[in-house]
Amino acid sequence: MQPVKYKRATSVAEAVSLLQGGGEFARPLAGGTDVIVQARERRRDIDLFVDIKHIPELMAISHDANGVTIGAAVPLHLVYGDAKIVSQWPAVTEAAHVIGGTAIQGRATLGGNLCNSSPAADSIPAMMVLDAVAHIAGPNGKRDVSVREFCTAPGRNVLALGEFVVSISLPKPPAGSGGAWQRFIPRNEMDIAVVNAGVWVQLDGANVTDARFALGAVAPTPIMVPAAAEALIGKPLSDATIAAAGDAAKAAAKPIDDMRGSVKQRKHLAKVLTERTLRHAIERARGQA
Amino acid sequence: MSNRVKTDRIVITAKINGDERTFLADERDSLLEALRERIGLTGAKEGCNNGNCGACAVLLNGVLVNSCCVMAAEIEGAELTTVEGLAGPEGLHPLQQAFLEEAALQCGICTPGFLMASKALLDENPHPTEHDARFWLAGNLCRCTGYDKIIRAVLKAADQMGSNGR
Numbered sequence: 185m186q187p188v189k190y191k192r193a194t195s196v197a198e199a200v201s202l203l204q205g206g207g208e209f210a211r212p213l214a215g216g217t218d219v220i221v222q223a224r225e226r227r228r229d230i231d232l233f234v235d236i237k238h239i240p241e242l243m244a245i246s247h248d249a250n251g252v253t254i255g256a257a258v259p260l261h262l263v264y265g266d267a268k269i270v271s272q273w274p275a276v277t278e279a280a281h282v283i284g285g286t287a288i289q290g291r292a293t294l295g296g297n298l299c300n301s302s303p304a305a306d307s308i309p310a311m312m313v314l315d316a317v318a319h320i321a322g323p324n325g326k327r328d329v330s331v332r333e334f335c336t337a338p339g340r341n342v343l344a345l346g347e348f349v350v351s352i353s354l355p356k357p358p359a360g361s362g363g364a365w366q367r368f369i370p371r372n373e374m375d376i377a378v379v380n381a382g383v384w385v386q387l388d389g390a391n392v393t394d395a396r397f398a399l400g401a402v403a404p405t406p407i408m409v410p411a412a413a414e415a416l417i418g419k420p421l422s423d424a425t426i427a428a429a430g431d432a433a434k435a436a437a438k439p440i441d442d443m444r445g446s447v448k449q450r451k452h453l454a455k456v457l458t459e460r461t462l463r464h465a466i467e468r469a470r471g472q473a
Numbered sequence: 474m475s476n477r478v479k480t481d482r483i484v485i486t487a488k489i490n491g492d493e494r495t496f497l498a499d500e501r502d503s504l505l506e507a508l509r510e511r512i513g514l515t516g517a518k519e520g521c522n523n524g525n526c527g528a529c530a531v532l533l534n535g536v537l538v539n540s541c542c543v544m545a546a547e548i549e550g551a552e553l554t555t556v557e558g559l560a561g562p563e564g565l566h567p568l569q570q571a572f573l574e575e576a577a578l579q580c581g582i583c584t585p586g587f588l589m590a591s592k593a594l595l596d597e598n599p600h601p602t603e604h605d606a607r608f609w610l611a612g613n614l615c616r617c618t619g620y621d622k623i624i625r626a627v628l629k630a631a632d633q634m635g636s637n638g639r
């Protein structure tokens with residue numbers, strides 16, 4: 185391992201001051217499943233880890249009338265171990281369940297998945313369609329940023345020097361709505377998504393009153409697909425409208441060729457996964473799954 | 474790359490396999506490096522050093538983690554169980570016994586990780602189905618034995634532990 189120093193923060197203010205003092209080579213350490221490996225393989229130049237797991241707000245899950253706030257350093261096994269999160273925001277726990285294997289989920293966090301800002305990060309499309317908000321603390325105080333606007337390029341995001349994510353809020357889903365998330369990988373677990381998709385719909389009988397679609401691994405950041413929502417909103421559900429949403433997702437996908445998949449395959453998957461995930465979200469909105 | 478900073482020697486105190494231990498490590502050591510090179514607990518193995526193989530798995534405060542993806546400094550004040558802590562005074566743990574009986578190892582490099590992951594599984598779910606066990610152990614790789622024997626051993630140990638009430 186390259187020389188990396190370690191400091192443990194016990195409050196938000198202490199973490200901000202350690203990060204600010206450490207400058208551009210200081211990094212928060214949550215579960216470490218990305219950042220320790222990146223430091224060891226010298227894929228990122230890091231000389232200070234600020235451990236944020238001893239800050240109470242970072243480790244708390246709190247439910248209230250508006251929804252849930254999940255500390256940015258809560259490990260995934262506790263996220264999907266929370267029965268209320270599973271029942272109200274299953275799209276997020278579906279992603280949390282397949283990020284790495286058991287030993288990864290014992291440490292990895294939603295905050296780390298978001299802040300690592302990989303185009304293929306599994307939880308981000310799920311959080312995007314659920315209107316998740318990242319609560320950020322920094323030298324100039326606090327600010328909130330929608331998860332949809334958080335990532336700016338592969339491995340890059342809106343955080344400025346000294347800033348970090350304290351928690352992530354998921355608003356309570358309205359009645360008659362449902363969310364779902366799926367990914368495609370060549371094996372059943374332990375791999376990076378070729379494409380992943382998050383979908384959220386709200387129904388009034390057979391009509392779609394609102395919808396949100398997101399895709400991962402088809403662009404430099406996870407993306408929203410407003411055209412897929414437009415293809416559905418105000419229309420009755422049918423095989424044709426579902427296919428139209430899938431076509432819009434295919435058109436919006438601007439993937440690259442790499443070892444995990446070709447452009448053609450990824451565009452095809454964007455359509456198939458969007459339609460499958462949409463059907464699952466519809467079942468949930470109807471209370472059938 | 475970064476040689477801007479100098480890391481310090483640090484003193485770490487943690488409960489390891491039931492004993493309170495204090496040891497010296499380098500601030501930059503991973504937990505796996507500290508276990509193997511600072512305190513001579515060589516049970517946890519380095520397979521990939523990047524979180525993919527599970528050979529370095531240990532229980533940190535009862536939770537399964539890959540020790541190559543943990544900094545040694547993080548365990549200050551924590552409780553750790555490594556494969557060395559698995560057998561009790563009365564002999565091998567039923568998982569270890571079942572691995573022997575079912576020939577669930579060849580070179581053995583993956584075995585400590587499989588044992589710790591299986592222990593974590595049975596702590597949480599004493600009666601796993603075959604599917605439960607395969608999904609739980611997906612983060613542990615073995616290049617020689619074949620997974621069928623390992624799964625058979627885990628399910629056998631679960632059965633035996635269930636009937637002994639352990």
Ligand SMILES: Cc1cc2nc3c(=O)[nH]c(=O)nc-3n(C[C@H](O)[C@H](O)[C@H](O)COP(=O)(O)OP(=O)(O)OC[C@H]3O[C@@H](n4cnc5c(N)ncnc54)[C@H](O)[C@@H]3O)c2cc1C
Pocket residue numbers: 211212213214215216217218219220221236256257282283284285288291292293294295296297298299300304305306307343347348349350374375376377523524525
């Ligand atoms: C074997 C293996 C399999 C994996 N499989 C998957 C997978 O299937 N899907 C997937 O999406 N990912 C996968 N990953 C990647 C990784 O596990 C996830 O991205 C995980 O969610 C990262 O969380 P962490 O807490 O470990 O982050 P860390 O490694 O602690 O941090 C990641 C980055 O975010 C920064 N950071 C962390 N927390 C904060 C915060 N609160 N505020 C600001 N910055 C912060 C860190 O400084 C670092 O730059 C895998 C990794 C491994 C090793």
Ligand code: FES
Pocket residue numbers: 518519520521522523524525526527528529530539540541542
């Ligand atoms: S050595 Fe830690 S997971 Fe492979």
Ligand code: FES
Pocket residue numbers: 577578579580581582583584614615616617618
């Ligand atoms: S027995 Fe050799 S790697 Fe599993």
